[in-house]
Amino acid sequence: MLDGKQMAAPKLTRKELVDLLKAEFPEASHAMGDYEIEDVWHGGCRLRHRYDDRSLRPGGTLSGATMMSLGDFAMYVAVLSAIGWVPLAVTTNLNINFLKKPAARDLLAEARLIKLGKRLAVGEIGIRSEGEDELVAHVTSTYSIPA
Amino acid sequence: MLDGKQMAAPKLTRKELVDLLKAEFPEASHAMGDYEIEDVWHGGCRLRHRYDDRSLRPGGTLSGATMMSLGDFAMYVAVLSAIGWVPLAVTTNLNINFLKKPAARDLLAEARLIKLGKRLAVGEIGIRSEGEDELVAHVTSTYSIPA
């Protein structure tokens, strides 16, 4: 298992990543506006999804789509932290278990790679509501790394 | 396997579903605006996601989040078509395989239930770009049905 916090520095710092994402993905920047990359280490990262009432669903909870997008983006950042700027890395599989209805609050996602191969990277992402310990969702995801 | 087209009528018609979703989920209506429920039968449905350049990603493709949200919503409609208006049915698991980069076009999702139990419903959803035969993504999903 990669435990990035005890490993080498990330291939891209938090600032480098944020700048590259903004420069290269201007068309996605409105979506990126909902996210904050809080920390990046080799093989992992922590992201925040800022609460926005467009994500609200009946019962005062957040949409599943919000959690899936957050998990997918956290995995993307974790992959880039480990291999550097390879923006065309693509998700091939994502599995999410929804564990608990999240409150109408910020979400925090922590991603870590559990495999980093030449062609495939696999990671897991835990998603929590700010201020809570229990997971609201758990994601595993595979990215394909172009040659 | 449920093959809805040869089974009973859906518990809710397409029109009833659209009206209920609009009335009950006003906060989600801006998101719903991207979707069209094209057909509903018992245990299945076909949905269209209208192309919107907010979903565009580098290389002229659509975001994974767009496909995940479409798959999840198609499954929700398929569940309601089979059990009636139980809006608090919630996704417990979603697994998606991304098969091909979708073009910058409308997406079509066809969902069908493969299990309809008292507590759990399981379905699969194939997602295609309009005008193409090959799947761009394949989803399986489980919903929990409240007692």
Place this chain on the structure above:
Amino acid sequence: MLDGKQMAAPKLTRKELVDLLKAEFPEASHAMGDYEIEDVWHGGCRLRHRYDDRSLRPGGTLSGATMMSLGDFAMYVAVLSAIGWVPLAVTTNLNINFLKKPAARDLLAEARLIKLGKRLAVGEIGIRSEGEDELVAHVTSTYSIPA
């Protein structure tokens, strides 16, 4: 979607596959003894798992392991039917939904590829009890194809 029955012949016939598996995997032949490859076409196959009371579980049902192994092996045969004898193709992901307790009877699995790329193949497998229409389990699986 690959609909093998209307496509080219398989790269390996049923007989070629059976002979190769027996010759190359003698150490697995006792396990293979439980399976029969009933039909093979380009991108798909139908396998039978012969009932054996070692697979029995409390309540007269079959173990989950029996269904997972059958699904995985059916996917392997489907991949080889489409790419020829590449025995070191390996599963990278398998997702199974258990839908219904299978009776103490033979199981039939039908696999079909939904993507066949240069590096990855993705398929789905439906598993039924002999003589029944409803699925007892549904599998999606990804294989990595060596260069």
Place this chain on the structure above:
Amino acid sequence: MLDGKQMAAPKLTRKELVDLLKAEFPEASHAMGDYEIEDVWHGGCRLRHRYDDRSLRPGGTLSGATMMSLGDFAMYVAVLSAIGWVPLAVTTNLNINFLKKPAARDLLAEARLIKLGKRLAVGEIGIRSEGEDELVAHVTSTYSIPA
């Protein structure tokens, strides 16, 4: 997240579990013979799969079926550790990522619940080869708990 080691004692001790499994599942005891339940705590456990050359595959690795069965059984033990003897709890979903070919050695699985609800329990299981740190497989699984 349940971190069982800091929580209450398991509902069943290791010895109680082993005795109940042997008494109630005599038909599965030959399979159980390959496993050793090494430790059990509330919401988690550690299991060993003893190497057996029936699990060997070409290239000196272990079959995927071996890892899937081990992951499923570890989740079963983790569920029973948290809810007590409810033998008819059944797997509804299992997702496995195969990360690395395991050597021809014992496998160790560590399972922990990430959700324990009234109707559903969700857990993750990491599988390693004895003496190695890296995971060879990672499993997430859902069990349905009968009323």
